[in-house]
Amino acid sequence: MTISEDVLIGYVREIKGAKLKVVVPDHVVLGPRMIHGQEYVIGRMGSFVRIPVPSADLFGIISDVGEQEAGMLVALGSSQVMGHQWMEVELVGESDRKGKFQRGVGIMPLLNAPVHAALAEDMSLIYGKPDPHHIQIGTHAAFQDLPAAINVDNLVTRHSAILGSTGSGKSNTVALILKALTQGAYPSAQIVVIDPHGEYKEALGDRARVFSINDAVNRLYVPYWAMTFDELAWFLVDRNSATESQQDKTLRDKIYEERKNNASRLKTGSMEKTYVTPDSPVPYDLRKVWYDIFFDEYSTYLEKDNYKIVAYKNSLTGEPLKGSIDQVIPPQFETASLTGTHPPYPSPARSGMGGYLNKMMMRLKDHSFDFLLNPGEYDGVKKDLGDLLDSWIGHPQPITVLDFSETPFEVMDLVVGTVTKMLFQAMFWGRSVAGVGRQRPLLIVFEEAHAYLSKSQNLQFIPGYSRTAVQRVFKEGRKYGVGGMLVSQRPSELDPTIISQAGTILALRISNNEDRGIIEAALPEALTGLTNFLSALRTGEAIIAGEAVNIPSRIRIPLVEPRPSSRDAEPVIEWSKPRASQNQYEQVVSFWRTRKMYLSK
Ligand SMILES: Nc1ncnc2c1ncn2[C@@H]1O[C@H](COP(=O)(O)OP(=O)(O)OP(=O)(O)O)[C@@H](O)[C@H]1O
Ligand SMILES: [Mg+2]
Structure with missing residues (x-):
């Protein structure tokens, strides 16, 4: 089946894997040409070619073009047609005689096989008709009427x-x-x-x-209780998970205990304690963990061997200063006697948690972390x-x-x-x-x-x-x-x-060499022809390759409205306006300190 009118551009002269060298006869004029009312630039780097073989059409991308030295003219066939110009083509896919396109090539062309420019009809065959499995994300850079679908x-x-x-x-x-x-x-x-x-x-x-x-x-909310012990402890007490100190063990055990205690009260349904681990996503009260550890660490007692009679400090009213779990206020105790021979006696459960307790309290009291440490109704019982x-x-x-x-x-x-x-x-x-x-x-x-x-x-x-x-x-x-x-x-x-x-890569303009190298390496097929363009793409132009497209292509993506609020600043317009009123920085600082932004429209 001839898919489109043949526009010969050359003959295959060398085959190295999926890379072909094509020589262009001198009588072929490369460059702009109108075909069926559509303008093409024949032989341009990055454009597609079609190579008919007996049972299929092969498709490739022009990845390099050049001209021979005068002394190295290539004779093309018996008619001795000469060719000065050459191009390199990367084969990317083939379509069978029923017009079904697939990526990869099973058949190789023979030497001297004619090479044609691929026209819009060929391209729509490659890209297929719109169907429910595809969405359109723009048009092809070379064929503006051809939707680019993924x-x-x-x-x-x-x-x-x-x-x-x-x-x-x-x-x-x-x-x-x-x-x-x-x-x-x-x-x-x-x-x-x-x-x-x-x-x-x-x-x-x-x-x-x-x-x-x-x-x-x-x-x-990103509740702390959804984190593993390692994750939470990194944030809460600056712990590096490579080490496990006695303090870590105390904190881990306490969290584990609290998770187990809560397991029977969960809104989602009671959970067997045996299933709970220190890392299970079971809500618990971190403030209570902090308070209990504080109590174990600093409490003092009026009677030795009777650790129920706590030596709280008394306020002026005589009420014991028990602190508050919810408000992260520590309880206060009478100071233990130095000798330990008379009351108040120190807590037998103390384990050197002072540093951790301080760090925990600082985090728990810092409102910028409320979304982590104060997750509202998400306590496992209410929500x-x-x-x-x-x-x-x-x-x-x-x-x-x-x-x-x-x-x-x-x-x-x-x-x-x-x-x-x-x-x-x-x-x-x-x-x-x-x-x-x-x-x-x-x-x-x-x-x-x-x-x-x-x-x-x-x-x-x-x-x-x-x-x-x-x-x-x-x-x-x-x-x-x-x-x-x-x-x-x-x-x-x-x-x-x-x-x-990433099976599909959509690469927009990128100029940094190192970044380009990564994209080139990540692109699923050998695509030097297209990746050469990466630094020259216009805003909104992209090269897309991989699983979501039949063959790699250069596409043009329209501007969406309303746009993401990331548009470029406009120095000329803004600098031309009269200055705004004074003291804006007061507002800036209050946003900064409270970490709340009220975006202006
Ligand atoms: N398809 C497009 N056609 C024309 N202009 C565009 C297109 N896409 C984006 N722009 C313009 O380019 C600017 C930057 O766009 P965008 O925010 O999408 O870039 P970005 O790559 O996400 O940048 P950043 O890496 O900084 O987030 C915007 O001002 C936008 O208006
Ligand atoms: Mg962006």
Whole structure:
């Protein structure tokens, strides 16, 4: 079947694996040409060629072009047609005579096989007709009428990465993809966006529920009780998990005990104590843990061997100063006698917890960590883990935005790690439950991933909890219906295992050599022809390759409205305006101190 009018551009002169050298006869004029009313640039780098072989058409991308030295002219066939120009072509796929395209080539062309420019008809055959498995995310750069579609199943289950320099259009692309996924064709679509800069509220507000740590209605809680002991202790008492001190043991035992005590009271249903471990996601009261350890450490007693008669200090009214668990006020005791021979006697349970107690109290009293340490009604009894998951992904909207813009930077790794782990576990354990797991796949978008997935993190200070959790999504998520979409401007700083698991790469403009190298290495096929363009792409132009597309292509992505709130500042416009009134910095500082931002429209 001849798919389109033949536009000969050369002959195959050399074959090295999937790479061909094609020589262009002198009578062939490369460059712009009108064919069927559409303008083509014949022989341009990055454009497609078609090579008919007896049972199929092979398709390739022009990856290099050049001209021979005068003394090295190539004779083409018996007619002695000469060719000065040559091009290198990377084969990417083939279509059979029924017009069905598939990636990869099973047949090789013979030497001297003619090579044609691929025209719009060929391209639509390659990209297929719009169908329910595809969403459109733009048009092809070379064929503006040809929609660029991506396969939703592969995009979600085989993971993806959207990479490009700052301002190249990544967030716009994410917003566009998420809008296309939630446009109506998939009413049960389920997407969670990890949004470190609070960019998506505006762009996705009409189809998303946005949680943030200071929101009055949709408050984002990442409860401490969902963390393992190692995770919590890293944050709470600066513990490095490589070591286990006596203090660690005391804290771990106390948390374990509290989890066991709560196991029978859970809203979700009573849980056998034998199933509880120090790391089980069972709510408990951390304030009580702190208070009890404080009591064990500092309490004094009026009678030796009767540790019920506590030597509390008395206030002026004579009431014992018992402190307060909820308000994190320590109890006060009479000072123990130095000799220990007369009352008050010191606590027999003290174990050198002073340093840990101080650190715990500082954290518990710091309101910027309330979203972690003071999770409202989520105490396991009034509301449990199931309610939390339900609030995140059980609401009617298809998208959940977790806005971390007001989250203290030092806990981003811990918090993103915990959230990702919770979502993964929910999908994992829900895999046989209707409407969960594989029965309602979840796509998690990791925006600004370099902020918490950096490979250069110093393990001493940032333990890489997000990296572990996100790696798990990218390595095992496919089986449980969890897909990851990584978005970053610094691919060279990201954990390479995660990028290597991204089945689809959408690369926007990127100029840094190191970052380009990572993208080139990550692209699933040998694509030098396309990756050469990476630094020359326009804003919103991208190269997309991998599982979600039939063949790699250069596409143009439209600007979405309303846009993510990440648009460039406009110095000329802003600097031309009269100055605003004085004293704005008072407001700045109050936002800064309270970590609450009231975004101006
Ligand atoms: N497809 C597009 N067409 C035209 N302009 C675009 C397109 N995408 C983005 N822009 C413009 O480029 C600017 C940056 O876009 P965007 O925020 O999406 O970039 P980004 O890659 O996410 O940047 P960063 O890494 O800093 O988050 C915006 O001002 C936006 O208006
Ligand atoms: Mg962005």
